[in-house]
Amino acid sequence: DTGVSQNPRHKITKRGQNVTFRCDPISEHNRLYWYRQTLGQGPEFLTYFQNEAQLEKSRLLSDRFSAERPKGSFSTLEIQRTEQGDSAMYLCASSFEGFNGYTFGSGTRLTVV
Amino acid sequence: AQKVTQAQTEISVVEKEDVTLDCVYETRDTTYYLFWYKQPPSGELVFLIRRNSFDEQNEISGRYSWNFQKSTSSFNFTITASQVVDSAVYFCALSNDYKLSFGAGTTVTVRA
Numbered sequence: 008d009t010g011v012s013q014n015p016r017h018k019i020t021k022r023g024q025n026v027t028f029r030c031d032p033i034s035e036h037n038r039l040y041w042y043r044q045t046l047g048q049g050p051e052f053l054t055y056f057q058n059e060a061q062l063e064k065s066r067l068l069s070d071r072f073s074a075e076r077p078k079g080s081f082s083t084l085e086i087q088r089t090e091q092g093d094s095a096m097y098l099c100a101s102s103f104e105g106f107n108g109y110t111f112g113s114g115t116r117l118t119v120v
Numbered sequence: 121a122q123k124v125t126q127a128q129t130e131i132s133v134v135e136k137e138d139v140t141l142d143c144v145y146e147t148r149d150t151t152y153y154l155f156w157y158k159q160p161p162s163g164e165l166v167f168l169i170r171r172n173s174f175d176e177q178n179e180i181s182g183r184y185s186w187n188f189q190k191s192t193s194s195f196n197f198t199i200t201a202s203q204v205v206d207s208a209v210y211f212c213a214l215s216n217d218y219k220l221s222f223g224a225g226t227t228v229t230v231r232a
Contacts, residue, residue: 038218049124049211049222050165063219096163102218108155109220111165 011112013099019118020089027085028115032101039082040109041074042098043067050098056082057104089119122147124214126223134231139199141226143212146193149173154188154195155213155220165211171195202230 012031020026032039037058042050053072054064058079068074071089076082086093096116100109123146133139145154156168169186176188187196199206209225 040218042220047224049213049224050220051222052219055218098165100165108153108167108170109165110167111157113162113164116163 011099011101011110013097013112013115015115016113017116017118019120022091022119023088025085025087026089026117027083028097028099028117030082030084030099030112032081032099033110034080035103036101036110037079037104038102039076040100040102041082041084042100044096044098044114045094050096053084086117089117091119093117094119122149122152122214122216122221124212124221124223126212126226128226129224130227130229132229132231133202135204136201137230139202139206139228139230141197141199141210141212141228143195143197143223144193145195145212145214147214147216149216152214152216155215156184156186156195156197157211157213157222158208159211159225160208168210169197199228202228204230204232206230 014029040055041053044050053068054074056076059076071087074084096114098114100111102109125144152173154171158166178187183200185198207230209227211225212223213220
């Protein structure tokens with residue numbers, strides 16, 4: 008297992024378009040998290056899954072954002088009708104239950120033009 | 121609510137100098153975890169150290185050491201004998217279970 012994998016690494020999209028990102032966690036980990044990081048700031052929590060259940064969503068996650076984790080394996084994060092303010096690095100992480108720290112992926116950098 | 125403050129925005133040192141990064145946190149929880157992560161230009165967050173709130177013993181791990189003081193809610197991190205490869209953004213983070221609250225980060229530049 009090579010760690011948490013995120014695709015694509017970079018995405019440039021026009022305002023108003025929909026985008027989808029994928030995260031493949033470490034296979035043994037049952038928890039998966041999404042964070043957003045804007046320039047010059049630390050990552051901010053968006054949502055997390057335990058197996059296939061989405062257990063918490065931050066208020067940062069507007070109704071244009073949706074995340075899924077079918078079958079408790081990989082996860083997708085979709086942003087509909089993108090806005091320039093959505094430009095950020097989207098980080099995925101995974102962990103075991105019983106928090107001992109995350110393993111983060113390399114992130115997907117979104118630029119909305 | 122949990123809050124992490126990293127007052128230092130940028131630090132620049134010459135190779136082999138020691139670097140100390142400050143972190144102050146706020147939480148109402150009695151059980152919590154504190155972390156330091158490194159983010160090189162590639163973007164991936166790399167786990168460095170973790171401490172739980174019941175263990176104030178300060179340790180050294182290779183060139184890394186930390187100073188955890190609950191009385192002042194501080195969790196400072198030191199890189200000894202810095203190297204150019206240590207250049208990165210360093211984040212302090214706080215968690216009580218599954219959710220990490222990060223500081224704004226400190227950019228460390230190590231010059232040869």
